[in-house]
Amino acid sequence: MIGRRTTGWYARTSCGRPSLHARVAAVGAVLCAAALLPGPTASAAGTPGPYGFAEDARSVQGATSTTDAERLSPGTTYTSSLPTTGKLYYSLELDSTSNAYVSATAVPPEGTTVSASDGIRVSVQDANGSSCSFETASIGSSRSTHPITAVGAREAKPTGTLCQGGGTYYVVVERVARTEASPAAWDLELTPVLEPRLKRTGETSAPEAWNSASPAPLTGGATRRTGGTGFASARLLSPGVWRDDIRPGQTLFYRVPVDWGRQLYATADLGSASSGDRGFVPGALDMSLYNPVRDKVEDAGVSYDGSQKSAVLDPLPPVAYPNRYAAVGRVNTMRFAGSYYLVVHLAAQVADEFGDVPIGLKLRVRVEGATKAGPGYSGQSAPEGLFGITAQDRAAAPEGHGGAGGEDADATMKLLAAGGIGTGSVLLAVLGVWTAVARRRAGAGAGA
Known part of the structure; x- marks a missing residue:
């Protein structure tokens, strides 16, 4: 009896692209046909260096006064530069x-000296100079240069009095706790987003009870997955055990889709040093979790x-709108459904004690609980689909141990993006092809 081959079989498309495993052959077929359709032009490559900026980011100049402040459009990503002193508007x-x-x-330049308190402050102000919110992010105890993120917000509240109403608001970004040893400007990535109002007002208090017990750690074999270099290139993880390598001074980005009503658990295991050397580096490994608007949840x-x-x-509550x-x-x-980002940094000082070589890293990811209906938004977010699980993510990362085939899960989505066509339309076509192929195979198996 001849069984179906699940490894070693590669399908080649006629588009001239590299081969992928057979399970993405249908995607290639759809893209070959779609290649004749007009699509958006390719954007410039992202900024090289320790952080991978979004490839489609637009450059914007921060102003030293609100009078000259350039407008940010929600749903668009921007790059800018933050000087050592002064505020940018x-x-x-x-x-x-x-x-x-x-x-x-x-993003502090690599190799610059920073203190634990060096950081940034982000605030949103109204036209009268009142602060709607502010947040500060700092380098931390590792004193190792790495990307840091802070978020400013304007929340529309029916009973609020400050920062309410439509009109012009200002985003203010500045350095804090500046040291004489780090005078160089820091690169910036800015991502303004919008969350629409609800169709109907729901609960106005946070859930009082939720399961705060830690589950048993996941065990079993790990699937290799190379982390991204920024939020835009964060690599998709489904529930399971994942394997990577991290070098001293490196920061790796991953994202985990989490739907309404579900709980996320994550563990980062740093392997033993292969050199066998002994030493001590305080705060060497840091794993931070950010929500879909890149606001830090926990570390x-x-x-x-x-x-x-x-x-x-630490255990986190199920994703729910009233958590806010x-x-x-x-x-x-934990107020939004969508992609949650796991950001892992290994301090540069590890190289001084154990050599400038990669160290093994394992990520153990659980997503538990029953999916619940969303809160019922009255419109679309900007960017669209930010506060939900996309069809692309469901197709590329179905639930299950070890995810959807390691590196090939993201390869499918990269191929979709490379085609320069709407992923929603492509996905419908791809799912149709997959369904037809599955039915044909089932029919062939029944007749054998």
Whole structure:
């Protein structure tokens, strides 16, 4: 009896692209036909260096006064530069009902000296200079240069009095706790987004009870997955055990789709040093979790002495819209469905003690609980689909141990993007092809 081959079989498309495993052959067939259709032009390559900026990001100049502040359009990503001193201003035009969030990711140049308190402050102000919100992010105890992110927000509240109503608002970004040793400008990535109002007002208080017990760690074999270099290139992880390597001074980005009503658990295991050397680096490994608007939810860190170490996120509540009414930050920030980002940094000082060589990294990811209906938004977010699980993610990363075939899951989505056509239309066609192929195989098997 001849069984179906699941490995070693490669399908080649006639588009001239590299071969992929057979399970993405249908995607190639659709893209070959779609290649004749007009599509958007390719954007310039992202900025090289320790952080991978979004390839389609637009350059914007921060102003030193609100009078000259350039406008940011929600749903668009921007790059800018933050000097050592002074404030930079950008403007937003907002309606009276949407919530606006603006994240700023600052990237200190590699090799510069930084202190634990060096960082950035992001705030949103109204036309009268009142602060709607502010947030500060700092380098931290590792004193190792790495990307840091802070978020400013304007929340529309029916009972609010400050920063309400439509009009012009200002995003203010500045350095904090500047040291004489780090005078160089820091690169910035700015991502303004909009959350629409609800069709109907729901709960106005955070859930009082949820499962705060930590589940048993996932075990079993790991699937290799190389982390991205920025939020835009964060690699997709489904529930399972994942394997990567991380070098001293490196920051890796991953994303986990989490739907309404579901709970995320994550652990980062740093392997033992292959050199066998002994030493000690405080705050060597840091794993931070960011929500879909890139607001930090929680982080976990461990020091390193050459033996294996594990960083575990504290239990988090199920994703729910009313979480925003909680006073505790790690509950308040679990307010959206969508992609949650795991960002892992290994301090540069590890190289001094154990050599400038990669160290093994394992990520153990759980997503548990029953999916619930969303809150019922009255319109689309900007960018569209930000606060939900996309069909692309469901197709590329179905639930299950080890994810959807390691590196090939993202290869499918990259091939879709390379085609320069709407992924929604392509996905419908691809799913149709997959269904037809599956039925044909089932019929052939029945007749054998």
